[in-house]
Amino acid sequence: MSKKVIDLLNAARSREITAITQYMAQHYELEDQDFGKLASKFKEVAIAEMKHAEKLAERVLFLKGEPTSKPDGVAKKGQAIVDMLKTNIGLEATAIKMYNDASVVCASEKDQISKEIFEELLKDEEEHLSYFQNVKNHIDELGPAYLATLTG
Ligand SMILES: [Fe+2]
Numbered sequence: 001m002s003k004k005v006i007d008l009l010n011a012a013r014s015r016e017i018t019a020i021t022q023y024m025a026q027h028y029e030l031e032d033q034d035f036g037k038l039a040s041k042f043k044e045v046a047i048a049e050m051k052h053a054e055k056l057a058e059r060v061l062f063l064k065g066e067p068t069s070k071p072d073g074v075a076k077k078g079q080a081i082v083d084m085l086k087t088n089i090g091l092e093a094t095a096i097k098m099y100n101d102a103s104v105v106c107a108s109e110k111d112q113i114s115k116e117i118f119e120e121l122l123k124d125e126e127e128h129l130s131y132f133q134n135v136k137n138h139i140d141e142l143g144p145a146y147l148a149t150l151t152g
């Protein structure tokens with residue numbers, strides 16, 4: 001089995017762990033600021049990333065590798081909501097680029113299953129990216145009126 005593929009799966013896992021840490025940190029901060037609706041959506045995305053991290057670890061184990069537990073970045077704290085969204089858009093966009101590239105390598109390494117895992121993750125990351133972008137656009141366009149709908 002390909003060491004290259006195992007490294008890509010682990011790199012993706014590190015990316016997922018960073019996203020989990022970031023989205024959970026934001027979830028707590030938003031909850032604390034009474035933006036309950038936004039907080040619970042961020043929590044939902046964090047849980048999706050946990051499932052991704054788990055799926056990647058299972059594949060690494062199947063390929064006889066060792067799943068990493070290291071994040072590839074540090075969660076930012078104390079950001080304004082618009083900056084949180086910018087951070088998240090960056091995380092999702094990077095993951096999308098990584099997973100698209102990884103799926104090409106998996107194909108050339110003739111590892112169809114790992115390729116399918118990256119493709120499955122990509123579908124979710126594109127949804128996450130689009131969600132964060134939509135919220136940011138609404139805030140840019142409507143400002144406090146829109147933010148008021150995210151409290152609770
Ligand atoms: Fe993910």
Ligand SMILES: [Fe+2]
Nearest residue numbers: 092124125128
């Ligand atoms: Fe994501």
